[in-house]
Amino acid sequence: MGQEFILESTKFFVLGDQDAYNLYFKDAVQYLPIENNYVTQLLESTDPAEHQELAQVTILHFLSEKKPWKDTANYPAAMLPAMRLYRQYRQTMRTEYQLAKQVPQLTVLVLVDDEHDLARCLESIYYQDYPNLTVVDASSQPEQVLAICQDYQTLYDHLEYQVVSSAATLSETLARGLAQTHGELVTLISARNWFNNNQPFMELVSYLQTHQLWHADAFRDR
Incomplete structure (x- = not known):
């Protein structure tokens, strides 16, 4: 009966299995309050009645193309929390x-x-x-970048900041930053670039x- 109903009604479907269930x-069905399936698109709604405190939300549904496992740099401010x-x-x-124990520690300088x-x-x-x-920032412009680093320290763990002299050369800045790195592997990126x-x-x-270019016995001594 259920299968016949679904097959007969598929021409009306827009959302596939969701339409079949509906x-x-x-x-x-019993309708649950909106906080039990709160779609993040509502955070951008112009209707204040659709806004919810995240602390009151039971299930947060990332329904749109804006996903937290993607780059959120250009997302609207309302989505960021x-x-x-x-x-x-x-x-x-x-x-x-304990997922961190399953892979070597990587420091991004x-x-x-x-x-x-x-x-x-x-x-x-x-x-x-x-x-x-782990992330280490090395800069010769501490006043300009400190606020940015502090914001990320508040949001995420494992951000370290190394202040060097404003008169330091690039090689000196790099050397002092490397001195703060720890873990088994280190990679380098300029702040002008991103992934x-x-x-x-x-x-x-x-x-x-x-390719056996690194193995567990190759830890650096500190």
Whole structure:
């Protein structure tokens, strides 16, 4: 009966299985409050009645193309608290299941010679899938970048900031930044650049291990 009904009604479907469920269970459902399936698109609504405090939401539904596992640099400000909440849960799950212990620690050294793109660069690092990540910022412009770093320290763990002399050369800035790194692997990026997907670190470490360019006994002494 159910299969025949679905087959006969498929020509009316727009949302696939969701339409099938909605038609088959019509008038046989119990509606739950909106906080039990709150879609993040409502955070951008111009109707205040559709806004919900995230602390009151039971299930947060990232329904649109705006996902917290993507680069959120250009997302509207109203969406950012939901994105950050997801990432906090992600970090909690990584800790709970000790995912960081399954891969070598990777330190990303960010060389900051211009603060204007730093937030963009940090965002592209913090949405990475790699579960054992530490970020060190090295800059000769501490006044300009300190506020940006502090914002990210508040939102995410494992951000360190190394202040060097404003008169330091690039090589001196790099050397002092490297002195603050720890863990088994280190990679370098300029704050002027960013990653356009969330897989580079996973791919990098996988490549090193697959080609035996790194192994667990190669930890650096500190």
